[in-house]
Amino acid sequence: NAGVTQTPKFQVLKTGQSMTLQCAQDMNHNSMYWYRQDPGMGLRLIYYSASEGTTDKGEVPNGYNVSRLNKREFSLRLESAAPSQTSVYFCASRAGQGNEQPQHFGDGTRLSIL
Amino acid sequence: SQQGEEDPQALSIQEGENATMNCSYKTSINNLQWYRQNSGRGLVHLILIRSNEREKHSGRLRVTLDTSKKSSSLLITASRAADTASYFCALAGNKLTFGGGTRVLVKP
Numbered sequence: 001n002a003g004v005t006q007t008p009k010f011q012v013l014k015t016g017q018s019m020t021l022q023c024a025q026d027m028n029h030n031s032m033y034w035y036r037q038d039p040g041m042g043l044r045l046i047y048y049s050a051s052e053g054t055t056d057k058g059e060v061p062n063g064y065n066v067s068r069l070n071k072r073e074f075s076l077r078l079e080s081a082a083p084s085q086t087s088v089y090f091c092a093s094r095a096g097q098g099n100e101q102p103q104h105f106g107d108g109t110r111l112s113i114l
Numbered sequence: 115s116q117q118g119e120e121d122p123q124a125l126s127i128q129e130g131e132n133a134t135m136n137c138s139y140k141t142s143i144n145n146l147q148w149y150r151q152n153s154g155r156g157l158v159h160l161i162l163i164r165s166n167e168r169e170k171h172s173g174r175l176r177v178t179l180d181t182s183k184k185s186s187s188l189l190i191t192a193s194r195a196a197d198t199a200s201y202f203c204a205l206a207g208n209k210l211t212f213g214g215g216t217r218v219l220v221k222p
Contacts, residue, residue, distance in 0.1 A: 040214055042212040042213050045210075045211070107154070
């Protein structure tokens with residue numbers, strides 16, 4: 001059972017480069033999320049998609065865009081990477097919108113921007 | 115936005131001892147969840163406690179919630195080396211917001 005799969009696992013970019021982080025889940029979940037995790041700050045929500053066809057901003061959306069490609073896939077794009085975006089990025093999914101459903105996480109993408 | 119504050123930030127114990135960590139928050143919640151994160155991995159859901167519950171158990175885990183004090187605690191009993199991880203509380207309101215975590219080291 002794959003669960004939530006994120007690619008790539010590691011990436012190094014130069015300032016100004018663009019890239020897309022991929023996320024796919026095989027649990028038929030409706031909701032998907034992108035977080036970033038910085039030392040000592042826990043996880044902060046970047047964007048989320050409550051259902052296929054919808055996306056909404058989270059706490060720290062500036063510098064990012066997302067696409068809910070279909071029910072399985074939710075990608076995060078950095079159009080012009082900045083050193084402040086160096087972080088570990090986690091994708092998560094949840095069965096429904098109800099907040100009693102647990103979130104299921106991928107193992108993260110470690111992104112360094114030089 | 116509201117975020118849980120966890121205490122302590124780090125905890126080191128011997129195998130077999132109990133580990134207790136706390137989460138405090140400031141506004142109303144629907145429920146509070148605890149997650150574990152092993153080094154280099156994603157978060158894994160451990161347990162959920164609703165706002166109308168005071169205590170919940172799951173295996174060696176015990177969670178309490180005191181809504182009057184706006185605080186929760188997670189107790190891991192008879193800890194094992196495999197319990198070494200970071201533990202996060204997550205507050206469920208309109209969205210799920212995570213605290214900064216408690217790093218737990220269980221020494222064999």
